[in-house]
Amino acid sequence: MSLRAVLFDVDGTLADTESLGHRPAYNRAFRKLGLQMRWGPKLYRRLLKLPGGRERLKYYVQHYRPDLGAQQAEVDADIDAWVAKVHELKSKYFRRRMRHGKVPLRPGVARVMREARREGLKLAIVTNASLKTLRPVLRYCMGPELAAEVDVIASGEEVAHKKPAPDLYRLAMRRLDVKACDCVALEDSEMGMKAAVAAGVAAVVTVNSDTVEQDFERASLVMSSLGEPGAPARVLRGQLPGPQWVTIGALRGVLEQSKPRPARAA
Template identity: 40%
Template sequence: MSALVFDCDGVLADTERFGHLPAFNATFAEHGLPVRWSEDDYGEKLAIGGGKERMASLFQDPEFVRSAGIPDDDAARAQLLAEWHRTKTARFRALVAAGEIPARPGVARLVAEALDDGWTVAVASTSAEESVRAVLEHAVGAGTAARIPVFAGDVVPAKKPDPAIYDLVLQTLDLDHGDTLVVEDSRNGLLAATGAGLPCLVTVNGYTRHEPFDEAVLVVSELGDPDRPPIEVLANRGGAQPGHHVVLGDARACLGRPDRTPSTDRPERGTA
């Protein structure tokens, strides 16, 4: 059985710029913390997997520790992080509920194609599970989301680029490495997928377009949709031949299988 495993942030929706960053800054303001991250600051923080881990990086700044009155005790710091992260998750979910975070093109379409064709579809993310489920429902609808298992948050001890989350998906869903394609948007995610022995399709975003994706089978600007401009293929190291947008046949080709998609479903580049 073929499987398609999506990352969440930057893959299902443009969550980093329009969701996580404003949620972090709102959390800092609510808790009276003397820090605000700019878009460039947050771009650097994306090298760290996990929201709590990104906030914990603040403890490396002696000036922040002093001005915010951060205790030296590790247990007290862990309690602070948990409290901040609860606030941040609530802020993020409110943004999702308000429709402030746009779903990425092609996600709902490709998920529907895969499910209709009998594929297993799952989501694997380092973000909090509540946040991931909220984004998933927003991107594909509640009915479809209910059919998709979610692996997120602290279900594994190490965050991406460690492959633990993908190892867990493979084991829990009893998937075969050769039948499972991962969709990621960042180098950390790509390394997590390939570290688990899985081929990876990358859909870049504004924060990750500059990153190296040498190990990816296919790198595209987005998955695309018929009513949008044609996608840009940034790298192609497999048998996929994407046209105007990525279709299930391209995912199948990334697994090294023949594309059985009828030609009528594969419009030429530049056509709808």
């Protein structure tokens, strides 16, 4: 068992794309369509338990029964087509927010990626999002230079089952040609953590305002962020080997700690 790859989730892990990008973009799309509904932080946290933007929108319409006004006829005729229309408009506003620099990388992300590459490790992005949704993150949030360091992308439209199923992690590992015992996953949510753990991958969680109250009992380490030398992070669960910011050395320590211990002789 030795660390060979670091697998990054996107939304909430690389950047606070949910609170700073997707949710405002949904609300802008709703206003553009003349809808009275608005997704506040508390409601959006509930919806984030579902895997994917289209799934959240469809669930909201079917279970919350909002007043859709003139849009109701379209929903009644073909809810999936209506969801696709709204999601496309949301994506337009999301790309605009990314292009205008509204969604920066979270602390430590660029540093950990660059350190991983210097040490010869492989990098993957593992996300429920589609490639179309991911591209603005790569271009405007990460930037071309950092995005070029990523070896593999596994996106939601490529698998039958999104997170919390392990399919995306298994796909990424096949493409990287690595085993689960050689990887650490960086996630921000219970759903993502479950996907990594189900694939046999040790999970390090960096929480955000949308996920801080979720259950991370099965995570190897839970932090407030990856941290920086000038801005240490808080350890919320587990033990961080070394300083109060995540390094590749610390991830190696996490992997070692997650290794199954041999049973003691009776």
